Amino acid sequence: MPSKNSINRPKLTTNVRSKQQTLARKRDARERKGHFTLARSEEGSRSGEAKSAPVDLYFGRESPATRRAQPGRGGLTTKTLSKKRAKKIERNLKYAAQRRLLTDVQANSEGADDDEMSVDATGQAKAIARKQDIAAKKASKNSGSLVREALWKAIEDAGSQGLTLQTGNGTTLGGPFFP
Amino acid sequence: MDLAVSHEDSQILLKDKNVLQESVVDKYRTAGQITQTALKYLTGLINDLYHYKTIQRPMTIAELCLLTDSFMVTRLEQFYKNKVNERGIAIPTTIDVDQVSSGWSPEVDDTKNLLNWNKETTSPEDSLFSSVSGILKAGDVIKITLGVHIDGYTSEVSHTMVIYPVAVNEAGATVPAGPLLDVKADAIAATHIATETVVALLACALTPEKLPTSLGNVVNGQLIRLVVDTIARSYNCGVVPGSRVRRIRRFLAGQNEGIVAEREYKGVVWTESHQEAQLLINSDVKDLTVATSSTRSAPSAVPVDDFTVNAGEVFMIDLKIAPLGQVSKKGLITLEVVDSARGKSHRKDELVARAGLFVRDYAQAHALKLKTSRKLLTSIDNNGVYPFKLSHLSPNFPIDPTKDYDEQISALDKDLKSFRLGMSEIANNYLCVETPIEIAKWVPWDHVLKESNQNGALSYDATANLTLPGHEVPLPKLGIAALKLKSLVRSCPETIDLPVVRECTTVVLCDSDVSSGERPELLRLTGGSKTSQPSWIHSDYELNNEDPTVQGIFQLAELVKDKRFGLVVRETQPMKQTVSQGAAEETGMQM
Numbered sequence: 001m002p003s004k005n006s007i008n009r010p011k012l013t014t015n016v017r018s019k020q021q022t023l024a025r026k027r028d029a030r031e032r033k034g035h036f037t038l039a040r041s042e043e044g045s046r047s048g049e050a051k052s053a054p055v056d057l058y059f060g061r062e063s064p065a066t067r068r069a070q071p072g073r074g075g076l077t078t079k080t081l082s083k084k085r086a087k088k089i090e091r092n093l094k095y096a097a098q099r100r101l102l103t104d105v106q107a108n109s110e111g112a113d114d115d116e117m118s119v120d121a122t123g124q125a126k127a128i129a130r131k132q133d134i135a136a137k138k139a140s141k142n143s144g145s146l147v148r149e150a151l152w153k154a155i156e157d158a159g160s161q162g163l164t165l166q167t168g169n170g171t172t173l174g175g176p177f178f179p
Numbered sequence: 180m181d182l183a184v185s186h187e188d189s190q191i192l193l194k195d196k197n198v199l200q201e202s203v204v205d206k207y208r209t210a211g212q213i214t215q216t217a218l219k220y221l222t223g224l225i226n227d228l229y230h231y232k233t234i235q236r237p238m239t240i241a242e243l244c245l246l247t248d249s250f251m252v253t254r255l256e257q258f259y260k261n262k263v264n265e266r267g268i269a270i271p272t273t274i275d276v277d278q279v280s281s282g283w284s285p286e287v288d289d290t291k292n293l294l295n296w297n298k299e300t301t302s303p304e305d306s307l308f309s310s311v312s313g314i315l316k317a318g319d320v321i322k323i324t325l326g327v328h329i330d331g332y333t334s335e336v337s338h339t340m341v342i343y344p345v346a347v348n349e350a351g352a353t354v355p356a357g358p359l360l361d362v363k364a365d366a367i368a369a370t371h372i373a374t375e376t377v378v379a380l381l382a383c384a385l386t387p388e389k390l391p392t393s394l395g396n397v398v399n400g401q402l403i404r405l406v407v408d409t410i411a412r413s414y415n416c417g418v419v420p421g422s423r424v425r426r427i428r429r430f431l432a433g434q435n436e437g438i439v440a441e442r443e444y445k446g447v448v449w450t451e452s453h454q455e456a457q458l459l460i461n462s463d464v465k466d467l468t469v470a471t472s473s474t475r476s477a478p479s480a481v482p483v484d485d486f487t488v489n490a491g492e493v494f495m496i497d498l499k500i501a502p503l504g505q506v507s508k509k510g511l512i513t514l515e516v517v518d519s520a521r522g523k524s525h526r527k528d529e530l531v532a533r534a535g536l537f538v539r540d541y542a543q544a545h546a547l548k549l550k551t552s553r554k555l556l557t558s559i560d561n562n563g564v565y566p567f568k569l570s571h572l573s574p575n576f577p578i579d580p581t582k583d584y585d586e587q588i589s590a591l592d593k594d595l596k597s598f599r600l601g602m603s604e605i606a607n608n609y610l611c612v613e614t615p616i617e618i619a620k621w622v623p624w625d626h627v628l629k630e631s632n633q634n635g636a637l638s639y640d641a642t643a644n645l646t647l648p649g650h651e652v653p654l655p656k657l658g659i660a661a662l663k664l665k666s667l668v669r670s671c672p673e674t675i676d677l678p679v680v681r682e683c684t685t686v687v688l689c690d691s692d693v694s695s696g697e698r699p700e701l702l703r704l705t706g707g708s709k710t711s712q713p714s715w716i717h718s719d720y721e722l723n724n725e726d727p728t729v730q731g732i733f734q735l736a737e738l739v740k741d742k743r744f745g746l747v748v749r750e751t752q753p754m755k756q757t758v759s760q761g762a763a764e765e766t767g768m769q770m
Contacts, residue, residue, distance in 0.1 A: 147459070147656045148628055154458040155509040155624045170719045171368045171414075176354045178226045178343075179712035 048127030211704030239313025249577030269326035333432035336705035337683030362504030400484030437645020481649030555601035
């Protein structure tokens with residue numbers, strides 16, 4: 001290894017590499033902090049679900065970091081999927097399908113009584129269910145806008161003033177003296 | 180902070196001491212007499228000043244308040260001396276002009292300040308100018324509010340007067356030049372009729388069989404609200420938030436609303452949320468209407484309409500009504516608190532004034548630094564739970580009519596200087612709460628609805644005026660918090676001030692064991708035909724006789740007139756003014 005001040009010191013290579021490393025470190029830190037992840041309220045947010053880079057790669061989903069930078073283009077990534085990992089994912093998917101089939105059969109055999117306590121959903125399933133809930137709520141009108149709509153109707157309805165009667169003699173109180 | 184009071188003690192204080200006995204009714208009656216006399220005294224002073232013009236020296240609102248407070252204190256001196264621990268002013272005299280809804284009770288040293296603070300903002304044509312200058316003008320509608328308590332048994336009164344241009348009739352007497360025909364006349368008519376009707380309704384609670392069938396068979400909160408709302412609507416008026424028909428108990432006369440959460444609150448209150456609910460009630464969105472019929476197991480501090488009026492209770496009817504004749508759209512009536520600070524955010528047309536009334540908050544404790552403040556706090560603590568003015572704490576109070584008037588005023592002025600210094604430390608540490616000066620405002624609903632409201636009801640207003648528990652959010656269905664509403668009122672160019680008319684009366688529902696005759700009767704402590712006669716007005720509106728509720732209202736009026744089979748309503752009379760040693764009514768003449 002040439003010394004720091006040596007003439008032959010390959011300046012460019014080291015500098016470029018260290019720069020790339022620094023950038024990568026910073027990017028990783030940002031990603032860990034969640035700067036690239038979508039807001040929880042956003043459509044594609046995967047908050048609460050299990051996070052796995054290989055699974056994302058296997059299904060060809062974009063990682064949030066690249067999507068942010070170049071939407072739809074799949075930018076540069078260092079994340080790779082090994083052949084072994086791919087095989088494992090394939091195998092696990094097979095098992096998962098078998099498991100699902102089994103629970104379905106069990107549910108059918110137990111009949112359709114709803115009193116049965118539901119099996120505790122896994123964290124992931126819970127998160128998905130919650131997200132669906134939120135989506136459904138968003139689709140329906142929220143109560144605030146319903147109130148606004150009803151109030152608009154009420155203030156535009158000029159006929160509901162009611163009761164005031166200005167045809168008669170009116171009302172006189174008191175008299176020409178200082179009480 | 181919870182004050183440690185044993186169960187037995189709270190039973191005695193809240194229950195036993197509030198059972199109507201001969202002695203209790205007597206204290207109420209005496210308090211009522213003094214209140215009536217003070218009201219008569221003040222209306223006499225105003226008539227002499229502005230109508231008969233027998234007093235030449237102009238007197239400001241601050242002076243009128245001070246003189247009436249002195250009058251009340253001097254009168255109180257003659258009754259229950261050494262017999263009760265506490266007696267005094269339950270609410271210092273306030274004189275609110277036109278759109279000022281409550282709390283206008285300046286000190287004598289404020290007169291110059293007010294003119295100075297509002298130099299650029301109010302012109303003599305402005306309707307607020309009467310409040311600022313303290314000198315009333317013809318066409319002003321003024322609300323006089325005052326009250327007295329003896330041993331905590333409170334009687335309060337509010338009465339609305341009109342300042343007329345005067346004329347001389349054929350007999351040579353000074354009379355009003357004509358009836359008031361303004362939109363204010365609508366509100367005066369509505370308030371007068373509503374107050375009288377609610378008094379009759381409460382009298383029906385003693386004999387429920389006499390209640391007109393169109394009004395149901397029991398006097399409850401919903402019925403009171405229905406009747407008042409119907410009358411207000413008939414006269415094209417709206418009920419101003421802060422109005423209430425509530426039960427009062429010993430030391431619990433509504434003076435601490437918003438400071439102390441009162442357990443077992445019984446009464447009808449009107450707030451912005453009720454106007455919102457009123458609009459939504461006709462809509463097809465059924466689940467949005469306010470849930471009123473809740474089955475409450477435990478007594479709560481949240482006021483709901485779900486109560487029945489019983490014999491042996493004392494009620495205060497405090498109605499503020501504003502006319503809606505000058506507006507063409509539907510709008511929200513709300514209150515704006517007058518600020519004493521002038522800054523960059525201050526609008527040009529905004530009133531600047533400081534509150535004159537303070538209430539001690541006994542839940543707060545703080546070691547004060549200034550000697551002046553500590554001394555002042557001691558005298559405040561001796562004063563009790565009722566609102567007070569700084570001048571009441573001065574050794575030069577009450578004003579003695581036999582001595583030189585100007586000398587006493589300047590001595591009082593000097594005392595106020597050190598009191599103001601002490602009060603600022605006391606108020607900054609929340610030991611005392613100012614009773615806010617409120618102005619009635621009208622905002623069109625479309626402005627409220629157009630505005631986006633991202634924070635929802637969560638935004639917190641540190642300067643919020645006192646609210647009852649359960650009513651902190653003014654528009655709960657829309658989710659508009661007090662802070663948002665405040666900015667809405669300020670930002671809308673269509674916002675206008677509404678004149679307010681106020682009538683308040685205190686009534687005791689005496690069962691047959693404490694009534695003067697053998698029949699149960701309603702004892703009207705304050706107001707009534709002797710002191711609170713309506714001014715001469717003519718409104719174009721009248722009650723529509725085809726409405727079943729209105730028919731019930733007319734039947735009630737008949738019942739009150741019917742001496743033999745109808746309702747027994749007895750009024751407390753004002754005392755003779757000349758017999759007392761504190762004949763303060765001559766003060767005006769001497770000056």
